[in-house]
Amino acid sequence: MGERGSGRAYEAWLSYSQRGGDVQIPNPYRQCFEHIVVAEETDIVHSAVEELKHAISGILGHMPTVTSVLDTPCAIVLGTTESLSKLGGWIQDEEAGKLTDEGYLMKTVETEGKLIIAGRSDRGVLYGTFHFIRRLCMNEDLSRLNMVENPANELRMINQWDNMDGSIERGYAGRSIFYDQNRFTADEQRIRDYARLLASTSINAIAINNVNVHERETKLITAEDLPDVARLAGIFRDYGIRLFLSINFASPIQLDGIDTADPLDPRVREWWKRRAAEIYAHIPDFGGFLVKADSEHRPGPFTYGRDHADGANMLAEALEPYGGLVIWRCFVYNCMQDWRDRSTDRAKAAFDHFQPLDGRFHSNVMLQVKNGPMDFQVREPVSPLFGALKKTNEVLELQITQEYTGQQRHLCYLIPQWKEVLAFDTYARWKGSTVDQIVSGKLFGRPHGGIAAVSNIGNDENWTGHLLAQANLFGFGRLAWDPRLSSEQITDEWVRMTFGEDTETRSIISCLLLQSWRTYEDYTAPLGVGWMVNPDHHYGPNVDGYEYSRWGTYHFADRDGIGVDRTVKTGTGYTAQYYEPNASMYESPESCPDELLLFFHHVPYTHPLKSGKTVIQHIYDTHFEGAEKAEQMISEWTKLKGKIDHDRFEHVLKRLIEQADHAKEWRDIINAYFYRKSGIPDRKGRTIYSF
Numbered sequence: 079m080g081e082r083g084s085g086r087a088y089e090a091w092l093s094y095s096q097r098g099g100d101v102q103i104p105n106p107y108r109q110c111f112e113h114i115v116v117a118e119e120t121d122i123v124h125s126a127v128e129e130l131k132h133a134i135s136g137i138l139g140h141m142p143t144v145t146s147v148l149d150t151p152c153a154i155v156l157g158t159t160e161s162l163s164k165l166g167g168w169i170q171d172e173e174a175g176k177l178t179d180e181g182y183l184m185k186t187v188e189t190e191g192k193l194i195i196a197g198r199s200d201r202g203v204l205y206g207t208f209h210f211i212r213r214l215c216m217n218e219d220l221s222r223l224n225m226v227e228n229p230a231n232e233l234r235m236i237n238q239w240d241n242m243d244g245s246i247e248r249g250y251a252g253r254s255i256f257y258d259q260n261r262f263t264a265d266e267q268r269i270r271d272y273a274r275l276l277a278s279t280s281i282n283a284i285a286i287n288n289v290n291v292h293e294r295e296t297k298l299i300t301a302e303d304l305p306d307v308a309r310l311a312g313i314f315r316d317y318g319i320r321l322f323l324s325i326n327f328a329s330p331i332q333l334d335g336i337d338t339a340d341p342l343d344p345r346v347r348e349w350w351k352r353r354a355a356e357i358y359a360h361i362p363d364f365g366g367f368l369v370k371a372d373s374e375h376r377p378g379p380f381t382y383g384r385d386h387a388d389g390a391n392m393l394a395e396a397l398e399p400y401g402g403l404v405i406w407r408c409f410v411y412n413c414m415q416d417w418r419d420r421s422t423d424r425a426k427a428a429f430d431h432f433q434p435l436d437g438r439f440h441s442n443v444m445l446q447v448k449n450g451p452m453d454f455q456v457r458e459p460v461s462p463l464f465g466a467l468k469k470t471n472e473v474l475e476l477q478i479t480q481e482y483t484g485q486q487r488h489l490c491y492l493i494p495q496w497k498e499v500l501a502f503d504t505y506a507r508w509k510g511s512t513v514d515q516i517v518s519g520k521l522f523g524r525p526h527g528g529i530a531a532v533s534n535i536g537n538d539e540n541w542t543g544h545l546l547a548q549a550n551l552f553g554f555g556r557l558a559w560d561p562r563l564s565s566e567q568i569t570d571e572w573v574r575m576t577f578g579e580d581t582e583t584r585s586i587i588s589c590l591l592l593q594s595w596r597t598y599e600d601y602t603a604p605l606g607v608g609w610m611v612n613p614d615h616h617y618g619p620n621v622d623g624y625e626y627s628r629w630g631t632y633h634f635a636d637r638d639g640i641g642v643d644r645t646v647k648t649g650t651g652y653t654a655q656y657y658e659p660n661a662s663m664y665e666s667p668e669s670c671p672d673e674l675l676l677f678f679h680h681v682p683y684t685h686p687l688k689s690g691k692t693v694i695q696h697i698y699d700t701h702f703e704g705a706e707k708a709e710q711m712i713s714e715w716t717k718l719k720g721k722i723d724h725d726r727f728e729h730v731l732k733r734l735i736e737q738a739d740h741a742k743e744w745r746d747i748i749n750a751y752f753y754r755k756s757g758i759p760d761r762k763g764r765t766i767y768s769f
Contacts, residue, residue, distance in 0.1 A: 085539065085725065086723060086725075086726060087539055087540035087541075087545055087725065087726055087729070088271075088539055088540065088541070090275055090540075090541060090548050090552075090576065091275075091278070091548065091552055091572055091575035091576045092274065092275065092278060092575075093136075093576070094132065094133045094135075094136030094137050094211075094215070095136040095137075096578060097136065097137045097215050097578065100215070100217055100578055100579040101137050101138070101214060101215065101217055102217060103138075103214075103220065104221060107152075107186075107191075107193065107220050107221060109151075109152040109191065110152045110153055110154050110191060110192070110193045111134050111138055111140075111142060111154065112140070112142055112143065112150075112152070112153075113142055113143050113144075113145065113150045113152065113153040113154070114127060114130060114131065114142050114143070114144045114145075114153065114154050114155075114156065115145055115146070115147070115148050115150070115153045115154070115155045115156070115165070116144060116145070116146050116156050116157065117146070117155065117156065117157025117158070117161035117162050117164070117165045118157050118158060118161040118200075119146070120200045121315065121316045122200040122201055122203070122204050122315075122316060122317070122318050123156065123157070123200045123203050123204070124316070125204060125274075125277070125316050125317055125318075126156060126195075126200075126203050126204045126206075126207040126208075127144055127156065127207075129204075129207055129208065129211065129274070129278075130142075130154065130156070130207050130210075130211065131144065133211045133214065133215075137214065137215070142154075148165055148166065151190070151191050152191035152192070153191075153192060153193075154192075154193045154195065154210075155168070155192055155193070155194050155195070156195050156196075156203055156207065157196060157203065158196065158197055158198065158199060158200060158202070158203060159173075159174040159177065159183075159196050159197070159198055162194070162196050166190075166192075168185070168187050168190075168192065168194050169183070169185075169194070169196055173185075173226065174196075174198070176226045176228075177197070177198040177202065177226065177228060178198065178228040178229070179198055179199050179201075179202070180197070180198070180199060180201045180202050180205060180228070180229050180280075180282065180318075181197065181198055181202050181226065181227060181228035181229065182195065182196060182197040182198075182202040182203065182205050182206030182209070182226075182227055183195075183196050183197075183206070183225065183226045183227075184196075184206055184209070184210055184223050184224075184225050185223055185224045185225070186220060186221060186222060186223040186224065188221075188222075193210075193220065193223065195207055195210050200318070201282065201318035204277060204317065204318050205227075205229075205277075205280050205318075205559075206227075208277065208278045208279075208280075209227065212278075212571060212575065215574065215575050216571065216574050216575070217579060227559075227560070229280060229558075229559050229560075230514065230518050230558075230559065230560055230561055230562075231517065231518050231527060231528040231529050231558055231559070231561075232518075232519070232526055232527055232528050233282070233283055233403075233444070233473060233526065233527065233528025233529070233530070234280055234281050234282050234283065234528060234529060234555065234558035234559060235281070235282075235283035235284065235285070235322075235405075235473070235528060235529070235530035235531070236276060236281055236283070236284045236285070236530070236531060236532075236533045237284075237285045237289065237324075237368065237475075237530055237531065237532050237533065238254075238256070238284065238285060238286050238287060238288070238533050239288040239289065239290075239479070239532055239533070240254040240255075240256050240257060240286065240287055240288060241254070241257070241287070241288050241292060241294075241295065242257040242260045242261070242287070242292075242294045242295050243257070243258075243259065243260055243294070244257055244258040244259060246288075246536055247288050247290060248477075248479050248481045248532065249479065249534075249536050250479060250480065250485045250486040250487070250534070250536070250543045251486060251534060251535055251536030251537075251538040251540075251541060251542045251543035251547075252536030252537040252538040252543070253536055253537050254536065254537070255268050255269055255272060255535070255536065255537050256269065256286055256287075256310065260294050262303075262306040262309075262310070266309075266313060268537070269310065269313050270313050270316075272535065272541075273313055273314050273316065273317040273319055274317060275541075275551070276317065276319060276555065277317035277318055277319065278555075279551075279552055279554070279555020279556055279558075279559070280555055280556075280558065280559040281319060281555050281558070282318055282319055282320065283319060283320045283321075283322060283365050283528075283530075284314060284319055284320075284321060284322065285321075285322040285323060285324050285365075285368040285405075286307075286310060286321060286322075286323065287323060287324045288324060289324045289368060289369075289370040289407060290370065290374070290376065291324050291325060291326040291370075291376075293332065295324070295326070296325075296326040296329055296332050296333060297333070298323050299323060299325060299329065299333075299353055299356075299357060300333060301356065304356065304357065304360040304361070305360065307321070307323070307360065307361065308360040308361050311361045311363070311364065315363060320363055320364070320365035321361065321364060321365055322364075322365040322366055322367065322368050322403075322405070323357075323364075323367060323368070324367070324368045324369070324370070325367045325368070325369060325393075326377065327339055327369060327371045327376070327377045327378050327379070327389065328377035329353075330345075330346050330349045330350070334349065336349060338382065339377065339381070339382070340379075340381075340382035340384065341379050341382070341384050341388045341389045341391075341392035342382070342384060342388060342392075343382075346392070347392055347395065347396070350392060350393060350396040351395070351396045353396070354396040354397050354399075354400065354402065358400045358402075362400075364400070364402060365402065365403060366397050366402035366403035366404055366405065366442075367393055367397065367402070367403075367404050367405070368405045368407070368446075369389075369390070369393065369404065369405065369406050369407060370407045370409065371386070371389055371406070371407075371410075372386070372410055373407075373409055373410040373411060385435060386406060386410070386431065386432065386435060387435045387438040387439050389406070390404050390406040390439055390440070390443045391438075391439065391440045391443065394439075394440040394442045394443045395440070397442060398440070398442055401442075402442065403442050403443075403444055403526065404440075404442060404443045404444070405444045405446050405473060405530070406439075406443060406444070406445055406446065407445075407446045407475070408428045408431070408432050408445050408446060408447045408448070408463060409428070409448055409453075409475075410427060410428060410431050410432075411424045411427035411428070412424075412427070422650070423642075423644060423650035423651075423652050424451075424452065425451040425452055425644065425650075425652050426451070426650060426651070426652050426655065427451075428447065428448075428451060428461060428463055429451070429461075429462050429463050429466060429655045432445060432463060432467065432470075433463065433466045433467065433655075435470075436466070436467045436468060436469050436470050437468075437469035437470065439470050439471070441471070441525055441526075442526070443470070443471065444471040444472065444473045444526050444527070444528070445463075445467060445470055445471065445472050445473065446472075446473040446474075446475045446530055447461050447463045447464065447472055447473065447474060447475060448461060448475045448477075449461065449474060449475065449476055449496070449499045450499075451652075452608060452609075453482070453608075453609075454476075454477040454481055454482055454483075455482055455603065455608035455609065456482060456483050456490075456495075456595070456598060456599045456602060456603050456608070457599055457603060457605075457606050457608070457673055457674065457677075458606065458608060458674075458677060459606075459664070459674055459677060459678075460499055460502040460504070460513060462504075462655035462656050464502075464504055464506075464513045464516050464517070465504030465505070465506025465507075465511060465513075465516055465521075465657060466506070466655070468506070468522045469522070469524075470524070471519065471524045471525065471526040471527055472516060472517050472519075472524070472527060473517060473527065473528050473529065473530050474499070474500075474513065474517040474528075474529045474530070475529075475530050475531065475532075476492075476496055476499075476529065476530070476531040476532070476554065477531065477532045478492070478531045478532055478533060478534040478550045478551055478554050479532050479533060479534040480492075480534065480547065480550075481616055482608070482609075482611060482616055483595075483598055484598055484617075484737070485543075485616070485617050486534060486542055486543035486544040486547045487543070487544065487617070487733060487736055487737065487740070488544075488598060488733075488737045488740065488741075489544065489546050489547075489590065489591070489594045489598075489711065489733065489734065489737060490594050490595055490598040491546070491549055491550065491553075491569075491591040491592065491594045491595055492550050492553070492595060493549075493550070493553040493554075493557065493565045493568055493569065493591075494565045494592065494595050494596075495595055496553075496554070496557055497557070497561075497564070497565050499513055500512065500513050500514040500557070500561045501513070501514070501561075503660075504516065504656075504657055504660070505657040505658065505659065505660060506521065506657055507521060507522075514561040517529060528558070529554075529557070529558040531554045531558075533551070534547055534550060534551055535551065540729070544730075544733050545726055545729055545730050545733075546587075546590070546591065546730060546733075548572070548576065549569070549572045549573075549576075549591055552568070552571075552572045552575075553568045553569075553572065556568045556571065565592060566588070566592070569588045569591050569592055570584070570588060573587045573588050573591075577722060580721055582717070582718070582721065583718055583721050583722065586714050586715070586717060586718060587718075589714070590711055590714060590715065593707070594711075597704055597707040597708060597711075598704070599700075599704075600700040600701065600703055600704025600707065601700070601701050601704025601705050601707075601708065601741040601744045601745055601748075602619070602704075602744055602748075604676065604693075604696060604697045604700055604701075604748075605641075605672060605673060605674070605675045605676040605677075605693065605696065605697075606641075606673060606674040606675060606676045606677030606678070607632070607633045607640070607641070607676045607677070608632060608677075609623070609624040609631075609632045609633075610622075610623065610633065610748065611623055611624075618740070618743070618744075619743060619744045619747040619748060620747075621633070621635075621747065621748065621751045633676065634680055635751075635752065635755050636755065637755060637756070637757070638682060638683075639680055639681050639682040639683055639685070639693075640676055640680065640681070640683065640693065640752070640755075641675065641676035641677070641678075641679050641680040641681055642676070642677065642678070642679075642680060643678075643679060643680040644664075644677070644678045644679075645664075645665050645678065645679065646665060647665070649680075652678075653665045653678065664678045665678075667679045667681055667685070672687045672688050672689065672696075675687070675693070676693075681693060683752070683755075683756040683758055684758070694752060694756050694758045695760070695761055697748065697749065697752050698749055698752075698760045698761075698762070698764070698766070699762075701744065701745040701748050701749050702745060702749075702764060704741060704744075704745065705738070705741040705742050705744070705745040708734075708737050708738040708741035709738045709741075711734050711737070711738070712731070712734045712735060712738055715727075715730060715731055715734055716731065746766075746767040749766045749767075750766055750767055750768050753766045754768070
């Protein structure tokens, strides 16, 4: 595929030209769309105005006039609350006082025929404009518009795992849009289009290189590359997005030949301060550093007998004068530990490393914690680090790219999974101490907080490889802004923005999306068992296939049973990392939720679930049913032939056919494996293939 596109797949949910017949605007408000009045001009406000012009032109078929002079009776008026107060008395002090820095308000002034979009900052104006367009595309009533919205999270971030050779680690939608052959791309338009897509869902930060920083990417913080980094920062700045860089902790050694990267060595500390000054000279609003250290062979402070707080605080001191942040990933574990020794448990690693350090991190350090204790599996419990760090800023890390969930060859809509994570009650302070309250900083009064996610885009025409995987990118941004939004609300927004208002189209695509996560779980990993995938590339069934399989497996299946004993009484003790009543709930197989039973307990194949089925029968049933559901998705999609343009229809159909075939492979391999292990036949007499 080429670097740029212009069709509906490329335009994603911002394809306005197809919406004209769907949008009905009553008089006199239709006249408002003839004129846009701008109370002030900044680069970000300019982006908002251009987007509004583009939307009105595409939807209504005419180009509005833009002026800074209020000389028309009807208009859409944009600006910050401060600038609008000089233009007219439409916003009361009480209304403006409800806004946080990136918040916005929208209101209809019926007596004057005005539609007002205002933000406390120009970023708020941009977000308000995109929300206004979203309401317009969804044909919502504008006659009594009166709303105030503020983001739940200060940081709403995308992590690109792009390498400068043009590859993307865990990328399933083509090559990087930023780099090729160890150079920056010369084509800025696609990057600008990406910034626009991100801003439309209120993303405000991006790290533009892989957390596994290779030799070439280490140089991004040098004078050689900073002008190009600054050029990209300028593109994202126009859309209210701050640029971050992933850094190599051993940069002083690799770049300048210093004989150490010890975070307590004065030479190293001074080196990072000089480097920070140079970065901010090029990029005054630089966001800061994203760091993966002392995990999976990445360098870090452990080499020098230091801990994570020592390493993070050294970088934080270098960035602090400029308002920069250090985002330190908590994905730290010994990847070479012996999994045959059941006293070791990777699930415990992040908590064991970081909980004892709570309170030692500087105020501009944020610890980025994966949603679960393992690695983005289709089902795992919420990480116990959420709530365990009362004195430390936290960021929730999600994975939009579908590394373990079908790699964008399978439809797997992740918003319902993320909703469960955000709503999980940790009981860290009291009932209602949910993850969304913790990561926002509200529960413990922390100065910073937010949500980050690994991007799923590449240079494929449709951005995400699978057209319907665009919904995961859109949904992440919407959830990061407001975790209270339901899966159904977000789904409806994306479907209507992308495919229009046809009732049958909306119903079928929404159902396909909302059922897909459970369907994928059904034909892949049962009851909280993970990693039954091929090593290295993580696609396709391989029950004993985890990378470090020479050390054992993650499911511990034998002839008598399956699952990992993580109890305090007889297992690894992992359950003790949770607060009560969660610790007791997970400790007992009777109270443990069925969907996580095998994550916490080793049980016989005949163990009865709450459904009344045995574990082995559940494995058989879900894998047969999951494959059937994957097949049914094809027949549901074919009902839309003629309702969706040919290219998008055929693309999704081809993906669903591949998914259905692959789901059968999963079914047969998993069922055959556990039939051989258990020797227990399927009670329903279905054929279980042997391999």
